[in-house]
Amino acid sequence: MINFNQLKAFYFAVKYGSFRAAAEALFITQPAITKQIQQLQAAYDLKFLNRFGKKMVLTDAGEALFEFAEKIFQIEGQAEESLRDFQQRKRGHLRIHSSESFGAYYLPLIVNLFREKYPKIQVSVTIFPNPLVIENTLKFENDLGFISYPIANPRLILREVLEDRLTLIVAPTHPFSPKRSISPKDLEGQSIVMHEKGSASRAIMDEFIRKHGLSVSVALELSNNEAIKRAVEQGIGFSLISENVAREEVSRKKLKSIPMKDPSLKRRFYLIYHKDKYLSQPFQMFISLVSQWASEYMRKRS
Numbered sequence: 001m002i003n004f005n006q007l008k009a010f011y012f013a014v015k016y017g018s019f020r021a022a023a024e025a026l027f028i029t030q031p032a033i034t035k036q037i038q039q040l041q042a043a044y045d046l047k048f049l050n051r052f053g054k055k056m057v058l059t060d061a062g063e064a065l066f067e068f069a070e071k072i073f074q075i076e077g078q079a080e081e082s083l084r085d086f087q088q089r090k091r092g093h094l095r096i097h098s099s100e101s102f103g104a105y106y107l108p109l110i111v112n113l114f115r116e117k118y119p120k121i122q123v124s125v126t127i128f129p130n131p132l133v134i135e136n137t138l139k140f141e142n143d144l145g146f147i148s149y150p151i152a153n154p155r156l157i158l159r160e161v162l163e164d165r166l167t168l169i170v171a172p173t174h175p176f177s178p179k180r181s182i183s184p185k186d187l188e189g190q191s192i193v194m195h196e197k198g199s200a201s202r203a204i205m206d207e208f209i210r211k212h213g214l215s216v217s218v219a220l221e222l223s224n225n226e227a228i229k230r231a232v233e234q235g236i237g238f239s240l241i242s243e244n245v246a247r248e249e250v251s252r253k254k255l256k257s258i259p260m261k262d263p264s265l266k267r268r269f270y271l272i273y274h275k276d277k278y279l280s281q282p283f284q285m286f287i288s289l290v291s292q293w294a295s296e297y298m299r300k301r302s
Contacts, residue, residue: 011069146161191237
């Protein structure tokens with residue numbers, strides 16, 4: 001029968017890339033990690049790891065064992081979470097990873113509402129690019145994630161949370177500023193501030209430009225909404241952005257928001273979690289609140 005202390009030593013050494021890091025994670029000494037891995041290899045007369053200086057390389061047997069160990073310790077974590085849920089009832093900890101737009105401009109509202117109802121539940125939010133949110137969710141490194149485009153993965157549950165309109169933003173001094181609405185043809189030859197390539201917002205803007213056969217000048221490519229809004233304020237060009245993202249600057253008259261005559265200019269946000277994720281009571285309460293908040297948000301916007 002496999003020794004789980006030995007297996008855990010092997011798993012953490014591979015996961016963290018060093019015996020020292022594994023020892024710190026397991027609160028034991030580095031020699032103890034070395035000894036347990038040696039005993040594990042001796043028990044099965046197999047080599048699982050080759051070490052070249054500080055570098056570790058898995059053998060074929062090691063790769064197979066690591067895959068099983070990862071599943072075992074994921075299940076162990078879920079079992080512990082389930083038992084804690086029974087012990088604590090409405091206590092707990094939610095780890096949320098989110099893409100930039102949803103995490104910065106929508107999620108704080110939801111978290112504040114949740115904490116008002118359930119103050120004993122700790123919520124931590126970390127902002128990551130969409131691909132990393134997806135990757136972390138697949139690895140059980142969060143409880144749930146929010147992303148800006150749909151994905152099809154049999155290991156993930158995907159739920160649409162929100163659909164928001166895109167609006168054109170310009171500086172108050174821009175020639176477009178007096179207009180009440182903008183048609184796509186008005187943008188021909190204009191300077192635009194774009195999200196960087198690979199982002200969900202950039203994909204929407206690229207498709208809009210292609211769809212209408214526009215020739216625009218890309219004045220600047222930036223990686224986040226705040227930088228884009230500051231560039232537009234400086235008169236560098238116009239941009240297309242979610243209404244809620246520009247709401248504060250528009251209310252302070254630092255930006256002018258002008259509706260586009262194109263009903264397809266929308267973006268959607270999605271909630272994801274692993275299909276094997278244990279649905280703890282705090283998790284279920286948060287999901288329910290997200291649905292309630294989204295319904296109310298859409299109702300007010302209509």
